[in-house]
Amino acid sequence: MAEAEDNSDQSARPSRRMVLALGAAAASTVVTIRPALAQTAGSVMNCQIPVPAPQAAGNYIAPDGSLVAPGTPGAFPPAPRPITGEEAKLLLSGGPSPSGMDSQSAQAYANYIRRLQAGMSGFTCYASLQMPR
Amino acid sequence: MARPRFVADAPDAVRSVELEGLTALYHRPSGMTHILAPPAPQILDAIGGSPADAAEILKRIGERFDLASGEDAEAAIEARLAELEAAGLVRRL
Numbered sequence: 001m002a003e004a005e006d007n008s009d010q011s012a013r014p015s016r017r018m019v020l021a022l023g024a025a026a027a028s029t030v031v032t033i034r035p036a037l038a039q040t041a042g043s044v045m046n047c048q049i050p051v052p053a054p055q056a057a058g059n060y061i062a063p064d065g066s067l068v069a070p071g072t073p074g075a076f077p078p079a080p081r082p083i084t085g086e087e088a089k090l091l092l093s094g095g096p097s098p099s100g101m102d103s104q105s106a107q108a109y110a111n112y113i114r115r116l117q118a119g120m121s122g123f124t125c126y127a128s129l130q131m132p133r
Numbered sequence: 134m135a136r137p138r139f140v141a142d143a144p145d146a147v148r149s150v151e152l153e154g155l156t157a158l159y160h161r162p163s164g165m166t167h168i169l170a171p172p173a174p175q176i177l178d179a180i181g182g183s184p185a186d187a188a189e190i191l192k193r194i195g196e197r198f199d200l201a202s203g204e205d206a207e208a209a210i211e212a213r214l215a216e217l218e219a220a221g222l223v224r225r226l
Binding site: 017018019020021022023024025027028029030031032033092093094114115116117118126127130 | 137161162163164165166167168169170171172173175194197198199200201205206208209210211212213216217218219220221222224225
C-alpha cells in the first residue's frame, strides 16, 4: 500500500501512469451502505419473487430477462410458482435451479430478477438478497 | 476448468462520485450505495461493457497502471471480484 500513498497524482485522467496497489487477498475494498429495509434475515430467505410480476402475468421471459409476448420463440413461459429468496440467492450466484425449473428457463428468470427496479413486485426481496453476507 | 468471467451492470445503472481516493457508487437497480477503495473501481472500469476473467482484467488494468502487487496479482483480483460479486456490483456469466 505504501506505493499508492507515495503517489501524489490522484487525478482521474493521469498524465503519467499511476501506481495501483492490488492489495492482499484478505484486504477489503467494498463497504456497502444499506437502506433500512424492514426485513430480518429469516424473512429475506422466505420472501418471494413472482416471475413475472402480477401486472405482467402471462408474459414470457426472454433469455436476457426482458418481458416478451406470450409464445415468443426462444422465450420461456412464466415461472410455475414464485421463486423464494433462498432459491433466488442460489440461482443468482450460479447455484442450482429452483426445483421444477430447467436450467435454461431458470437463467432467464435470474436475468429477470436482476432487472427488477424499485417499485416492482419482488424488488424488495431482491434488494435484500444483494446485501453482503 | 474454465475461469469464471464477470460482467458489470451498464454504466447508466450506477452513479459514482470520486471522494479523495475513494469512490462512492450508487447502484440504481438495488438502491444501495457502496464505498469502494482502489482497486475496486478500476476493476469495474476495466470490465466496462465487456465480460472478462481475472487474467483479462489484470491485463486491461496493466495497460493503464503500474501495478504494485504482491506475489499473486491474479489472486488479488479474484479476491476483489468476490467482494464486488457479494455486493452485487458484478456477476458471473
